[in-house]
Amino acid sequence: MILTDSLLDFFLETRNHTEKICEPLEIEDYVVQPIVDVSPPKWHLGHSTWFFEEFILKPHAKAYEIFDEDFSFVFNSYYETVGKRVVRSDRGNLSRPSVEKVYAYRDHVTEAIKNLFAQNQDQEVFDVLEIGIHHEKQHQELLLTDIKFILGNNPLLPVYSEGFDGHPIERRQTDWISMDGGIYNIGHNSDGFCYDNELGRHKVYLHPYEIANKLVTNSEYIAFIDAGGYQKFDLWHAEGWDWVTGNKISAPLYWHDVEGSWQHYTLGGLQKIEGDAPVTHISYYEAFAFAQWKGCRLPTEFEWETAQEFFPWGKRWEWTESAYLPYPGYKKADGALGEYNGKFMVNQKVLRGGSVATPKKHTRPTYRNFFQTGLRWQFTGLRLAK
Template sequence: MQSTISSQIGLLENYRNVRAQTQFLCDPLEIEDFVVQPVMDVSPLKWHLGHTTWFFETFILKPNVSGYQEFHPKYPLLFNSYYISAGERWSRENRGQLTRPTVKEVFEYRSYVNDEMEKFLTGAVPEEIASVAVLGLNHEQQHQELFLYDIKRILGDNPLHPPYRTDKRNFQDIEVKRNWLNVDEGIYDVGYQGNDFHFDNEEGRHKVFLHNYKIASQLVTNGEYLEFIKDGGYTNHMLWLSEAWDWVNENKIKAPRYWSQEDGGAWWNYTLHGFEPIELHDPLCHISYYEADAFAKWKGFRLPTEQEWEVACNTFSPEVSKKVNFVEENNFRPIQTDDHSFFGNVWEWTASPYAPYPYYNPPEGALGEYNGKFMVNQMVLRGGSFGTARNHLRSTYRNFFHPHLRWMFSGIRLAKHI
């Protein structure tokens, strides 16, 4: 794993920028918003702040700064997530039980570690340690996106439907015609190749054979999915995998997460701007793999494999365009763009289970637990979302979630055989 930072000044500046972005995401919130944990998948927002700070304290400062005094001896227990090699952990489902440390104390913890990291990064930092710092920054960017998932769940399930942001919709509502992009049969290379930062699950690069296929030039929209609902998509068992059908019925699923119908009439949804009418042209969001697979079958198509997605992205969108909807645009919602939208807007479900590539070799120690231990019972998503940082994405980036989850910013791109 190599650092993308060419100088210590660059590393320090990058550290400041990432930590400042976290603060920016916190600015619209009230103190009560930081302490709620409605379900196990949602962590209290103050936990995200503490955990990303714990990462730098645990993997940078404590092992590399002589005489470093940790902020609080019990914080490693509270803010370790799943790194068994790094010590004991407070159980995930009980993070919301703790009123202490207070939100104020967690921000003091961040400030303390920021000061220590500033001093450390001002000096000469060996490349091996710099690469861990860059991993920590990418790790914090992941938690910035999780932060948005979680605050939307916290506010979206509130009967008051309070907005996270009150900014007005500042972009043109456009309708883009979908067409099919052709990819020829052949042998292709997939996986990361280069010296810039990447996660270990993107290694190693290998060859795959792909048959002729077509992939949609645009994401599935709210309007298209509404037709699926109206046609009885949630009541037609022939469209659903067996496990998915059980999930639909046990949880009484009738629409995407945050959608609701007003007295059998107009459809509304909760966005980070509040409770709003559904924009039919916007890309669909908050869909589980189960729903994505059922919708694709209803349309007579399928989901692409992650290899098909990566090859198509490299073929038709090798560079990230200026039109991409990332978190820096401050839209905080998916919007229709007139590019192919392989990057940004919503994470795209693929038909591929999350598994190691050939030659996969995770690093030793606690950081080796970052990805590999989760390579079971999950599906791969590609492309990023409106909550993802622009400099965080690559065509080889592999996200992964369990197939029933949908509180994240997830959507659909269709594919078909030729």
């Protein structure tokens, strides 16, 4: 049983942090959607609120008054069970409802959750609330990465916040951690929160391997570029080569060659690239090609999880060589919450760890993030294995 006071505090802390992320924005920033993968900040604010209204307040708060009947259509993301919704690519067309009204919606739902807590001591409510909190934390990470894409595609390359350190330095030599072959246990194994895709603790056999103690840095990646890595088709999967040539890719996202010097857009504006910082905003295709160039490979998610206690992690979501698949015995939950993870277990690669955009109290060694192979607007990097 989770203590209600601490869970309520966790909820309120999370709600406040989402709005803190948006404080540096101008009102015009809230509705921009440059590509389908990026949602406007206003939509994130509404969707993370709708989750609590739809899955907690509507079924469990008898006296709850729905804020706006249209908001379920506007702020539902992908839950087929719940009903119709705005097409993802049209989220940037939502000039209405206003930002002011969305913040009023947030206040309305937050107060209703607080009132429900004072009356309802149902463990089912607590469990769904905990999921909702971590769902909002996922959207906090997406908010930062989406804001970066929105501002990074503004021709003026405006500053979001000079105080956000998105490129921490790692001044250590790369060492190789040797791992013995054998049978290892994989999956969540504690009383703490986890998503259903981490459950089904099971054994895997791993051959002996080595894994790097640090992430690949910008300097190392520049060497790959200078060696013609983006022109050597033999380093790439066929699909990756099509992606490179079709999109004219020649460097990580946000990189700019300014008079022969590499600079990149950061949340603090355009800055010179720091060689000792871990490379970021690369696709799985790029991570794979770099590893090929180094005569290495990417670790599987099982190798990563087994070795993670021996190296620091959390500065970059790390691409793995593992397809996003269910663990043994995996079973989707009934109803709409069953759509949370299971239906995405196709054509995705697993990311492990976390990143500088991941909020506190959210990630853990068994956390399984997942993205399609060509996406790179998240803070993604790589760690080598062999």
